[in-house]
Amino acid sequence: MFRALAEAFVPESAALDEGGWAEAEAIVERFLATRPAAVRRQLRLLIRLLDLLPLLRYGRRFRSLDATRRLRVLEAAQNAPMLLLRRGIWGLRTLAFMAYYERPEAAAEIGYRATARGWEARR
Amino acid sequence: MIEREYDVVIVGSGAGGGTVAQELAPLVKDGVRVLLLEQGPRLGDDEFTGREVEMADALYEDGGGFLTADGTMTLAFGRVFGGSTVVYTGTSLVAPERVIRGWNVPDLAHTDVARRSAKFAEQNNVHLFTPDLINDNNRLFVEGCGKAGYRAEQFPLNVKGCKGSSLCNLGCPNAAKMGTHRIQLPGAQSQGVQMVTRAEVLKIGERSLSVVVRAKKEGEKGAESEWAPGEYHVGAKLIVVAGGAVGSPALLLRSGFGTRLPALGAGFTCHPAHILVAEHERPITNDVGHPKSYYVDRAAEEGYVLETCMYFPFTTAKNLTGFGPAHSALMRAFPRLQMILVLACDKAVPHNRVTVDRDGKAVVRYRFTPDTVEAMVRATRASARIFFAAGALRVHAPSADPPLIERRDAARLDELIAARHFLAGKVSVSAAHLMGGCAMGQPGDTAASVTDAWGRVHGLPWLRVADASLFPDSLEINPYLTIMALADRVAERIRSEARDLLGAGAGAA
Numbered sequence: 001m002f003r004a005l006a007e008a009f010v011p012e013s014a015a016l017d018e019g020g021w022a023e024a025e026a027i028v029e030r031f032l033a034t035r036p037a038a039v040r041r042q043l044r045l046l047i048r049l050l051d052l053l054p055l056l057r058y059g060r061r062f063r064s065l066d067a068t069r070r071l072r073v074l075e076a077a078q079n080a081p082m083l084l085l086r087r088g089i090w091g092l093r094t095l096a097f098m099a100y101y102e103r104p105e106a107a108a109e110i111g112y113r114a115t116a117r118g119w120e121a122r123r
Numbered sequence: 124m125i126e127r128e129y130d131v132v133i134v135g136s137g138a139g140g141g142t143v144a145q146e147l148a149p150l151v152k153d154g155v156r157v158l159l160l161e162q163g164p165r166l167g168d169d170e171f172t173g174r175e176v177e178m179a180d181a182l183y184e185d186g187g188g189f190l191t192a193d194g195t196m197t198l199a200f201g202r203v204f205g206g207s208t209v210v211y212t213g214t215s216l217v218a219p220e221r222v223i224r225g226w227n228v229p230d231l232a233h234t235d236v237a238r239r240s241a242k243f244a245e246q247n248n249v250h251l252f253t254p255d256l257i258n259d260n261n262r263l264f265v266e267g268c269g270k271a272g273y274r275a276e277q278f279p280l281n282v283k284g285c286k287g288s289s290l291c292n293l294g295c296p297n298a299a300k301m302g303t304h305r306i307q308l309p310g311a312q313s314q315g316v317q318m319v320t321r322a323e324v325l326k327i328g329e330r331s332l333s334v335v336v337r338a339k340k341e342g343e344k345g346a347e348s349e350w351a352p353g354e355y356h357v358g359a360k361l362i363v364v365a366g367g368a369v370g371s372p373a374l375l376l377r378s379g380f381g382t383r384l385p386a387l388g389a390g391f392t393c394h395p396a397h398i399l400v401a402e403h404e405r406p407i408t409n410d411v412g413h414p415k416s417y418y419v420d421r422a423a424e425e426g427y428v429l430e431t432c433m434y435f436p437f438t439t440a441k442n443l444t445g446f447g448p449a450h451s452a453l454m455r456a457f458p459r460l461q462m463i464l465v466l467a468c469d470k471a472v473p474h475n476r477v478t479v480d481r482d483g484k485a486v487v488r489y490r491f492t493p494d495t496v497e498a499m500v501r502a503t504r505a506s507a508r509i510f511f512a513a514g515a516l517r518v519h520a521p522s523a524d525p526p527l528i529e530r531r532d533a534a535r536l537d538e539l540i541a542a543r544h545f546l547a548g549k550v551s552v553s554a555a556h557l558m559g560g561c562a563m564g565q566p567g568d569t570a571a572s573v574t575d576a577w578g579r580v581h582g583l584p585w586l587r588v589a590d591a592s593l594f595p596d597s598l599e600i601n602p603y604l605t606i607m608a609l610a611d612r613v614a615e616r617i618r619s620e621a622r623d624l625l626g627a628g629a630g631a632a
């Protein structure tokens with residue numbers, strides 16, 4: 001389910017191969033390992049809830065929806081009147097961004113080139 | 124429990140603690156035993172890799188993900204030897220006269236703060252960059268300000284040997300940023316101040332501290348602690364708390380001082396900030412060069428400050444509003460992105476305060492007031508004008524819905540960017556200028572303050588505070604020089620009282 005969510009937040013992650021996913025998931029796992037157990041529990045709960053939520057509207061679970069509908073579900077949730085839900089989406093998208101953009105390959109893809117050598121490396 | 128005995132113990136090694144350590148170091152030669160305890164690790168120069176999550180994990184509290192109680196704002200503060208000065212950007216400004224006057228703290232004059240700030244500016248090699256070191260991201264800001272009618276001013280910066288890696292907030296990989304870990308702490312240590320890292324002060328009692336020293340975990344950055352892991356009881360004639368605006372009030376609250384000091388934790392402010400991004404047609408130099416060279420100060424008139432900035436991929440992604448294809452498209456435009464940080468000058472209000480949970484862990488209760496939201500909206504509109512005046516094609520504004528504003532809509536900014544789109548929990552807000560919680564005030568006025576103008580805690584002559592928590596309200600400008608100036612005052616008063624406080628032979632008044 002995390003992959004389905006991550007692909008909705010960062011569409012390019014759909015193109016990751018198994019090695020890419022392993023790297024991305026390891027980044028998130030390392031980060032979550034240092035969070036309190038309660039935070040990890042809440043995240044698991046939220047992911048389950050998001051998987052089931054579309055049953056009401058589309059009669060299908062989140063992971064079985066197409067990309068457009070997945071996006072619609074998440075957009076509705078990020079604009080929900082309930083702060084808890086908005087916060088939850090914000091937290092999940094943060095994890096998806098961390099997983100994708102912390103990989104050195106992603107920095108290269110988007111053209112981010114900062115290095116310790118700074119100007120020396122460019123001039 | 125291992126017992127230790129000192130004359131003075133300083134808690135925290137950031138802007139405040141580092142300054143106090145330096146200023147009390149001359150007492151050591153008179154036989155005064157000075158100890159500094161820092162809960163974070165001490166990193167070696169070669170451990171600053173510039174990798175985002177890895178460095179954030181090593182240098183920041185909660186890996187940079189510390190959230191306010193309702194989860195709507197991220198607070199960034201250091202947990203490392205050198206505190207937040209390891210991760211700050213090094214912009215070095217003197218407190219505005221009108222702000223210090225407005226604080227109305229008896230015995231605190233702006234001239235004194237300015238004089239001491241100048242001393243630390245000199246110590247930290249503060250200077251203006253020459254034009255050849257300014258990148259396009261900063262240059263476009265100045266250009267846009269000129270065309271849009273805003274006065275851009277250049278930031279004095281505290282660097283020596285800056286290579287322009289633009290990685291300041293991940294700790295400088297070139298040892299160029301003059302934080303306390305580079306200047307004040309090594310100086311104090313060479314004069315005999317003892318420093319122990321990975322040493323968290325759990326509680327403060329009457330002239331004593333309970334401390335836990337933690338072992339380095341496998342794979343963690345930094346040196347082992349100077350003391351063996353375990354629990355310590357440290358006796359001290361004088362304790363100086365400098366754990367920062369979250370750490371200090373939390374420590375004093377969990378130590379049980381809240382009853383006698385009802386203002387403890389109150390008056391927390393933090394300059395809530397948005398990162399704004401604009402896309403240009405052609406690549407610009409943005410991820411090379413010092414990230415923060417210019418600012419616009421509209422604090423007095425409109426309640427905000429704009430600063431140039433440049434962040435890393437994950438931080439940028441997290442701070443844009445939304446997700447999906449539009450978000451990705453902007454990320455893929457990274458080499459063409461210009462960035463501005465907007466900071467609101469929030470005011471101390473009763474409901475924004477530092478508290479502790481049942482385990483004694485800091486909890487920051489913060490709600491955005493309508494004034495703060497309006498200030499952020501005004502700041503966002505101003506930034507959008509500056510971006511478009513600088514030639515941007517489109518601007519990403521968190522308080523617009525949808526957040527992306529095209530050039531053709533540049534005339535409709537007031538309508539498109541509005542407070543009704545500032546949906547807490549959806550828009551990313553972060554803050555790095557954490558202030559208040561142990562406010563200075565009238566001597567003995569426990570209802571409104573925690574200390575006097577010299578950091579002396581009301582009614583407890585053996586307890587001092589010397590960090591950003593002393594601010595009775597927000598500073599409305601980047602705070603580190605003012606924190607050092609206030610900590611300098613705290614240390615000076617300790618030196619002048621040393622004989623009485625620490626016993627015969629201690630220091631020459």
Ligand SMILES: Cc1cc2nc3c(=O)[nH]c(=O)nc-3n(C[C@H](O)[C@H](O)[C@H](O)COP(=O)(O)OP(=O)(O)OC[C@H]3O[C@@H](n4cnc5c(N)ncnc54)[C@H](O)[C@@H]3O)c2cc1C
Binds near residue numbers: 201
């Ligand atoms: C990313 C970033 C960029 C910034 N850029 C600028 C800038 O350009 N210009 C500017 O003026 N300001 C800047 N600031 C703000 C500035 O760095 C801080 O305001 C300043 O360092 C705060 O000083 P302090 O002594 O109050 O706390 P800190 O510097 O945060 O130090 C507190 C220290 O106390 C330790 N501590 C806390 N509790 C305990 C405990 N119980 N036991 C042991 N140790 C403890 C912490 O681990 C920490 O190391 C920036 C801050 C950040 C996070």
Ligand code: SF4
Binds near residue numbers: 118412
């Ligand atoms: S820009 Fe300069 S001060 Fe900042 S991290 Fe790079 S070398 Fe260090």
